[in-house]
Amino acid sequence: MGLASRLMVLAAGLIGLGASPVSAQPMPVVPTGAKVTLQQTAGRDLDQDRISAQLRVENEAVSPAEVQDAINRGMARALEKARAVASVDAETAGYSLYRDTERGVWRGSQELVLDSADAPAVLDLVGALQAEGFVSSQIGYYLSREARERVTDELIVEALAGANGRLEVMSGAVDSKGFAIEAIDLSPQAEIYPRMRAARAEAMTADAYAPPVAEAGTTRVEVSLTVTARLFP
Template identity: 35%
Template sequence: MTNEKFSGVVTIFVVLLVGMMAGACTSVHAQQTLLPEGQTLITLSVTERMNVEQDLVIASLRIEAEDSNASVVQNRINSVMARGLEQAREANEVSQSTGYYNVYQYDRQPQGGRAETLWRGSQSLTLEAKDAQALLALAGELQAMGFVMNQLSYQLSTERADEVRDSLMESAIARATEKAERATRALGKSRFDIAVLDVDTSSDYSAPVMMRSMADTGSREMAPPNAEPGETEVTLNVRIQAVAQ
């Protein structure tokens, strides 16, 4: 690149940079002059927290089968799942849904023997209920049919979380308003008006898995699994902008 061309590029860059700086300064100046003289913008946020007992229990079970014939594997899964769903539908307090269904072929190599080609498959069944005793009793019945427990956990239901957030919102706004009032007095102002109120309810209320009982498919007298609820922390953030004058 010649010196003339390089000089031209530098000149263009400098002009662009000066223009950007001028635009930024204009933007800052415009923001500073938004409020009339004697008024001050106050920005603050508060967070409210509450530990809430989990009220929704979820169990995930699966039925497994293995055979040298794919049809035998699938028939076993289909028939046991049909009986399991029929049993689950009798529990009105418990909702049920089927999950992943997978059948695949693999080679098993016995020690010192020839490789054997087998088919293996499984399908999952998920149960949800606020009536823990009804769900746990049903889970025990399914385990007796041959279902294996994948996981058993408690979590906070969406309905309960929304209810708690509503109560937290009221207290959070009250706290934010109190802080804005104190800031107004500290600035030597006599009054304030809230211009912006932002409520942030984004939170993850999933619970860790709590497993108390695993399936024993060799026993036909199956005791129901056990589970106890824990607590979930519900949080709510409120951000306000107030104009003190």
Template identity: 30%
Template structure:
């Protein structure tokens, strides 16, 4: 007969395991509380820099429109005009300065009166001129046979965008560092270090009204054999540096 105050080996082992589990849980909770404790003397801040630059990339889209009763004839007319314009434009091609490519080519039916049947066919073909040599592109657009201006746009070339973005990023980083040092001193700390940082931006935004509409109106009024007047606008490139710093005594 077992004494009422005598524990079995199984129950003693169970209590030992429970004690170990409680100790492990307490240790884990303490470690978690240490890792999740909010850091002290941390400051979140951001700085931004931007600059305006003249857009150096011109894009002129030319088009030819034809219509007729036969879809094949309309398509053939479009190709003839486009091929002639391409032959002339390729003579002026220079990598990066004057680039030539074809754009959209479409052909669609025109509905007859009251929507019964097809009255004919209408189509259009596009030729795109793009590059950094604005005078050469505008002159080329004015002398291509059978083509008229559909759209004009300005932008920044890849080379200019990368160069400006690098310069603006350096200015934004310098402003971030200046603010970090100033804020740390104002809070009574002698030093600081970067905890995390993020650099965003480098996008190009037009500054003021888009000049393409003024240019398009001027080009539409100019004779077909003259250089088409264009006026480049300005663009703003902005970069933001944001993050957090650890302020310290030294």
């Protein structure tokens, strides 16, 4: 038998095998339901629990050495006053020195930052320093990181409960047998910075001063979850 004849016989045999009455077994199929992704947010308004005040001492003179000396002496007195109050944190900030060519003098300034949970102590210090010639740049309340972190965990639980409730409603609406959560993503939380408010200072003299007036507000803290779930058919 030639090669062509043998190939014809082999092809006929394969066709015969394909036509044999062998029953095909179905592959098992795992039932899957609809995939659902939703966002859930929980938030709370918290009372601002800390106060921050920024002041500066300024001076001008013919020589830069005179300006620097006056600023250094003024800041040293201010730091001594501030550090005598244990509940208040004090630190120096930006220092500048430049020549005012139009007036032919040197001018300089340095900042002092006061921060505390004890608002009356800070405001009293601000008033005392203003009476000594310090100028207030900003005074305002803000929410501390510790307060924000304490409430964040509670808000996560609240948001998860809200997402779970919504999934139950959706599951019932489509006659699903239930659902399974596949993924939960927590959106990064933005840093909360002080919300400075203008403070009012009363008229002062060298012998008497009145602390500025400032009111605490609230800060909104929120968490946002992205929840992915699978509804059972």
